[in-house]
Amino acid sequence: MTSTKPAFRHPKLAQNSLGLTRKDYEGAVSTLCAGCGHDSTTNAIIQACFELNIEPHRVAKMSGIGCSSKTPAYFLDRSHGFNAVHGRMPSIATGANMANRDLLYIGISGDGDTASIGMGQFAHALRRNLNLNYICMNNGCYGLTKGQDSATADMGSTGKRGIPNPYASIDLCELAIELGASYVARGFSGDKKQLVPLIKGAFAHSGLAFIDVISPCVTFNNTSTSTKSYEYVREHIEATNTFDFIPLQREILTDYAEGTTQEVIMHDGSIIHLHKVDSKEDVTNRLNSVNKLEEEKAKGRLLTGLLYVNQQIRETHDILNTSLRPLNSLTENDLCPGNTELQKINDSLR
Amino acid sequence: MNRIESVNDFVIRFANVNGSGSASANNLFARAVFRAGVPVSPKNIFPSNIQGLPTWYEVRVSGDGFLGRRGGIDMTVAINGQTMQKDYHDLLPGGYYLYDSSKQLPEDFQRDDVIVIGIPLTRLCSEEFSNPKLRQLLKNIIYVGALAFLLDIELALFTDSVTRQFKKKPKLAEPNIRALEIGFNYASEHYQDTCGLTITKTDKLGDDILMDGNSAFALGAIYGGATVAGWYPITPSTSVIEAFDRYSKTFRIEKDTGRSKVAILQAEDELAAIGIAIGAAWNGSRSFTPTSGPGISLMNEFLGLAYFAEIPVVVVDIQRAGPSTGMPTRTQQADLLSCAYASHGDTKNVLLFPCDPRECFELGAAAFDLAERLQTPIIVMSDLDLGMNDHVCGPLSWDDSRKYDRGKVLSYEDLETRHEKWGRYLDVDGDGICFRTYPGTHPTKGAYFTRGTSHTEYSAYTEESSVYKAGMERLLVKWDTAKTLVPSPRTKIRDPKKNIALVFYGTTTHAAYEAMARLEKRGTVTNSMRIRAFPFQDEVINFIDQHQQVFVIEQNRDAQLRTLLIAENSISPTKLQSVLNFDGLPITADFITEKISALLEAGSTAGKKQP
Numbered sequence: 001m002t003s004t005k006p007a008f009r010h011p012k013l014a015q016n017s018l019g020l021t022r023k024d025y026e027g028a029v030s031t032l033c034a035g036c037g038h039d040s041t042t043n044a045i046i047q048a049c050f051e052l053n054i055e056p057h058r059v060a061k062m063s064g065i066g067c068s069s070k071t072p073a074y075f076l077d078r079s080h081g082f083n084a085v086h087g088r089m090p091s092i093a094t095g096a097n098m099a100n101r102d103l104l105y106i107g108i109s110g111d112g113d114t115a116s117i118g119m120g121q122f123a124h125a126l127r128r129n130l131n132l133n134y135i136c137m138n139n140g141c142y143g144l145t146k147g148q149d150s151a152t153a154d155m156g157s158t159g160k161r162g163i164p165n166p167y168a169s170i171d172l173c174e175l176a177i178e179l180g181a182s183y184v185a186r187g188f189s190g191d192k193k194q195l196v197p198l199i200k201g202a203f204a205h206s207g208l209a210f211i212d213v214i215s216p217c218v219t220f221n222n223t224s225t226s227t228k229s230y231e232y233v234r235e236h237i238e239a240t241n242t243f244d245f246i247p248l249q250r251e252i253l254t255d256y257a258e259g260t261t262q263e264v265i266m267h268d269g270s271i272i273h274l275h276k277v278d279s280k281e282d283v284t285n286r287l288n289s290v291n292k293l294e295e296e297k298a299k300g301r302l303l304t305g306l307l308y309v310n311q312q313i314r315e316t317h318d319i320l321n322t323s324l325r326p327l328n329s330l331t332e333n334d335l336c337p338g339n340t341e342l343q344k345i346n347d348s349l350r
Numbered sequence: 351m352n353r354i355e356s357v358n359d360f361v362i363r364f365a366n367v368n369g370s371g372s373a374s375a376n377n378l379f380a381r382a383v384f385r386a387g388v389p390v391s392p393k394n395i396f397p398s399n400i401q402g403l404p405t406w407y408e409v410r411v412s413g414d415g416f417l418g419r420r421g422g423i424d425m426t427v428a429i430n431g432q433t434m435q436k437d438y439h440d441l442l443p444g445g446y447y448l449y450d451s452s453k454q455l456p457e458d459f460q461r462d463d464v465i466v467i468g469i470p471l472t473r474l475c476s477e478e479f480s481n482p483k484l485r486q487l488l489k490n491i492i493y494v495g496a497l498a499f500l501l502d503i504e505l506a507l508f509t510d511s512v513t514r515q516f517k518k519k520p521k522l523a524e525p526n527i528r529a530l531e532i533g534f535n536y537a538s539e540h541y542q543d544t545c546g547l548t549i550t551k552t553d554k555l556g557d558d559i560l561m562d563g564n565s566a567f568a569l570g571a572i573y574g575g576a577t578v579a580g581w582y583p584i585t586p587s588t589s590v591i592e593a594f595d596r597y598s599k600t601f602r603i604e605k606d607t608g609r610s611k612v613a614i615l616q617a618e619d620e621l622a623a624i625g626i627a628i629g630a631a632w633n634g635s636r637s638f639t640p641t642s643g644p645g646i647s648l649m650n651e652f653l654g655l656a657y658f659a660e661i662p663v664v665v666v667d668i669q670r671a672g673p674s675t676g677m678p679t680r681t682q683q684a685d686l687l688s689c690a691y692a693s694h695g696d697t698k699n700v701l702l703f704p705c706d707p708r709e710c711f712e713l714g715a716a717a718f719d720l721a722e723r724l725q726t727p728i729i730v731m732s733d734l735d736l737g738m739n740d741h742v743c744g745p746l747s748w749d750d751s752r753k754y755d756r757g758k759v760l761s762y763e764d765l766e767t768r769h770e771k772w773g774r775y776l777d778v779d780g781d782g783i784c785f786r787t788y789p790g791t792h793p794t795k796g797a798y799f800t801r802g803t804s805h806t807e808y809s810a811y812t813e814e815s816s817v818y819k820a821g822m823e824r825l826l827v828k829w830d831t832a833k834t835l836v837p838s839p840r841t842k843i844r845d846p847k848k849n850i851a852l853v854f855y856g857t858t859t860h861a862a863y864e865a866m867a868r869l870e871k872r873g874t875v876t877n878s879m880r881i882r883a884f885p886f887q888d889e890v891i892n893f894i895d896q897h898q899q900v901f902v903i904e905q906n907r908d909a910q911l912r913t914l915l916i917a918e919n920s921i922s923p924t925k926l927q928s929v930l931n932f933d934g935l936p937i938t939a940d941f942i943t944e945k946i947s948a949l950l951e952a953g954s955t956a957g958k959k960q961p
Binding site: 055056057058060062072073077078079080081082083084085088090091092093094095096097098099100102103120121123124128316317320321322323324327328330331332334335336337338339341342343345346349350 | 384385557558559560561569572573575577578580601602604607608609610611612613614615617618619621622623624625626627628629630631632633634635637651652655745746747748749750752753754787788789790791792793794797798799800801802803811
C-alpha cells in the first residue's frame with residue numbers, strides 16, 4: 001500500500017530558485033525495508049532535482065520491475081511515473097522520449113532488471129544514446145523474490161542464502177562504456193556527497209547517462225561474506241575523482257592544485273569539474289576508462305565516480321533529425337497531408 | 351483438343367526463380383491488364399529465401415470483378431527449370447504452356463491437352479543485348495511482350511508503364527521497350543491465332559486503384575497522425591514500415607528545418623518495438639508497431655500492460671502461416687485467438703479486419719482514433735496476401751474536415767477549472783473510459799503513476815480484492831462501449847427466408863463472394879456477413895441467430911473466428927459449420943464452392959441434422 005507522508009514541514013524550509021522546497025520533490029513513503037540502499041539513492045535524486053531547480057512536472061519517471069523500480073513512487077510526486085514490465089524500462093523510456101523531447105527522463109532499474117532480463121534493452125538504449133538519466137540500483141540480488149543472486153553478484157560472494165555465487169559477474173559500467181555510452185558513473189548509496197553531483201551531471205548530459213549505484217540490500221545481501229554489503233563497499237571503495245557540478249556556467253571557484261582537475265562542459269552549458277587523484281587519468285578516453293576499472297578490480301577495489309564522459313556522441317533525436325517541437329504537440333494540420341495529396345497518390349496507382 | 355477460350359476471365363501463373371528480377375516484369379503485366387480496365391488480382395507465391403528458389407506469380411483476370419483466387423491455371427509462363435514439370439502438369443486441360451524454347455522441351459512433356467508456346471527467350475535476349483546483368487532482367491520483359499500479342503493487349507499499355515516507371519532514367523526505358531517489342535514481334539510471327547485467351551478493354555474499373563495493403567496501412571498511419579513507430583524486421587510486415595518511412599519523407603519533413611515530424615525506430619526485438627510504441631502513446635503521441643505472428647507472441651506481456659494500464663497503441667499484424675516460424679512467406683488468418691486474448695490474465699483486445707487496401711487505409715487511420723478513444727490496444731488484422739500483393743480496390747479518400755479523436759485527455763485548462771477530484775481510473779461517464787493526462791501538463795495537478803500492478807481509481811497500488819475486482823469489471827464496461835465504436839459488419843441479404851448464411855472476414859471476402867455467385871447459379875441462394883471487428887456487435891449475433899445454417903469461412907486450421915463467436919456470444923457450436931483453408935495459399939472460390947456444396951449435400955442426406 002502506498003501511503004502519504006504527513007503534510008507538516010518546518011515553515012522555514014529552504015527554497016530553491018523556483019520557490020520550491022525539498023518537500024516539493026518528495027513522493028510517497030517508501031515501503032522498502034528499513035535501511036535499504038535504494039531509499040538513500042531516492043534521497044540523492046530528490047536532492048539533485050531540488051538543487052538543479054528542476055520543475056518536477058517536467059520530469060517523467062520510468063522504471064521496470066523489482067525493488068528499485070518501485071522507487072519512482074517515492075520521489076517527485078508531481079511527475080508522471082511509469083512502472084512498466086520487467087526489464088523493459090528502456091523501450092518505454094525510448095517511446096516516451098520520442099513523443100516529447102522537452103521533458104527530462106529518469107529511468108530507474110535494478111541489477112536483475114538491467115543485467116539479466118533487460119540486458120538487451122539496456123544495450124540498445126545505450127547504442128541509440130537515448131537522452132535518459134538511467135540509474136541502476138545495484139545490490140547483487142533479487143530482493144522482491146527473496147534474495148537470489150543476480151548477474152552482478154561477484155563470484156564467490158555469499159548472501160543470506162549462504163551459497164557462494166559460482167558465476168562470473170557482469171560489470172555494468174564496463175559494459176556500458178563498450179556499448180557506446182556517453183556518460184558512465186558509479187556511485188554508492190552510502191556516499192551522498194559523491195552521488196548527488198553524479199546525478200546532477202547526468203541530468204545535464206545530452207544522451208544516455210548511466211549511473212550504477214551500489215545500493216546494498218539490508219535484508220538479503222548485507223552479510224559479512226557479500227561484496228555488496230555496506231561494510232564491504234565502504235572498505236573497498238576507490239573514488240576515481242571528486243566532483244563538482246556547476247550548473248550553466250556559473251563562476252567556477254576551485255581550490256585544487258593545478259594539473260589535477262579536468263573540466264567537462266556539458267551540452268546545456270553546465271560544467272563538471274573533476275578533481276582527480278591521478279592527474280594522468282582522462283575520463284573522456286574510453287580505453288583509459290575501461291583499463292582503470294579493470295586495474296582497480298584486480299586490486300580488489302571498487303572504482304566509483306565519473307568513469308567516462310563523451311559529449312560528442314549524438315543523442316537519438318539528433319540521429320533521427322526529428323522536429324524540435326515535441327511530436328506529441330503536433331496536430332492534424334501538421335500531420336495530415338489532406339485529400340488533394342491523396343488523390344495524387346490514387347492517380348499514381350492507376 | 352478443346353483449347354480454353356476466354357475473354358477477360360482466366361488465370362495465368364508465372365513460374366520464376368526468385369532473385370531473377372521477374373517481379374517487376376510480372377508487375378508490369380498485371381498493371382497493363384489493370385490499365386486495360388479489366389479487374390485483375392495478382393498473387394505472389396514466394397519462398398523464404400533471397401535467391402535461387404522457385405517463386406510463382408499468379409494473375410487472376412476477371413471481367414466480372416471477382417478478385418479472390420479462383421483455383422486452376424489456364425496459362426503458365428514456365429521460366430523456372432526446377433519446376434517446369436510440375437508447372438506443366440498443373441495446367442488445366444486446354445491450357446497454354448509458354449516456355450523458353452532456347453532449350454528443347456524434355457521428352458516426357460507429352461500431354462496432348464496442352465498448347466505449347468515456345469519463345470526462345472534466352473536466344474532473343476542474347477542476340478539483342480550484350481550487358482549480362484541486363485540480359486537476365488530483359489529476358490523477363492520479352493515474355494511480357496509475347497503475352498501482349500498472345501492475349502491481344504495493346505502494346506502501348508506496356509510501353510506507357512515502362513516510360514512512367516523510368517521517368518527519371520529514360521535511358522533505362524529504351525532497352526525495356528525494345529525487349530517488349532522483341533517478344534511481341536516473335537509471338538506475332540510464330541503464334542498467330544494460337545491463344546484463345548483474350549483481354550478486351552473495358553471500363554469496369556472506373557476510378558479504382560491497384561495497391562498493396564501494407565502501403566495502404568502505412569498511408570493510413572500517416573493520415574491518422576502517427577508520429578512514433580517502433581519495429582523489428584519480420585516478413586511479411588516489413589514493407590509496412592518501408593512504406594511509412596517513404597511516405598514520411600514525402601509528407602512529414604518540416605519545410606523550414608528539414609527535420610522529421612516522425613520518429614521511426616528499428617528496435618532490438620519485438621518486445622522493444624511495442625515498448626517504444628506504448629511509451630510514446632503514454633506520452634501523447636499516436637504510435638504503432640507492425641509485426642507478424644511470432645512478433646505477436648513476443649509482444650504478449652506488453653499488450654497486457656497496455657490493456658490493464660489502459661494505454662492506446664496500434665499494432666498491425668500481417669499474419670503469416672504458423673505455428674512457430676511456420677511458412678514465413680505464406681498467408682493465413684491464424685492469429686485471431688492469440689491476438690484477441692493476447693497476454694496472461696483476463697485480457698481482451700480489439701481487432702479490426704480489413705479486406706482490401708482501401709480498408710487497410712481507412713481502418714488503419716481509424717485504429718488511432720479508436721485506440722485513443724478506448725485507451726486500449728487496437729490490433730489491425732491484415733495478412734500476407736493483403737499486405738504484400740497488389741489488389742484492385744476503390745480509390746482512397748479523406749474528409750479534410752475530419753478531426754482526430756484524441757479521446758478523454760485533460761488539458762492544463764481542464765485541470766485548472768476542474769472542481770471534483772480527478773482519478774486516472776475513475777469512470778465518471780459510465781462508459782468505462784476514464785480521463786487521462788499527458789506528462790508535463792500541469793505543475794501541480796494531474797500527475798499519476800502508471801503501473802501494471804493492480805491499482806485504485808486514483809492509480810495507487812492496491813491489493814484490495816473489491817477494488818481490483820471493480821477495476822476488472824469496469825474494463826468490461828469499456829469492452830461494451832467498444833462494441834458501439836468498432837466498424838459494423840457488412841451484410842448481403844439475397845434470401846429473405848434466411849436459410850443459409852456465409853460468415854467470413856479479411857481476405858477470405860473476395861473468394862467468398864465469388865463462391866456465393868457460383869452457388870446461386872447452382873440454385874443455392876445464400877446471405878452473407880463480413881465481420882469487420884472484434885468485439886462482435888449485437889448485429890453479428892442477430893444475423894447468425896436469424897439463419898438456419900451458417901458457414902464460417904476462414905484461413906486457419908482451428909476455426910478461430912468460430913471459436914470466438916462461440917466463446918464470446920454463447921452461439922451453439924452445432925449452428926456454425928467451418929469451411930477452412932490453411933495450406934498457406936490464399937483461399938479459392940473453387941474450394942469454398944465445393945466445400946459448401948458438399949456440406950449442404952451431406953446435410954440434406956442426413957435429414958438436415960448436422961453432427
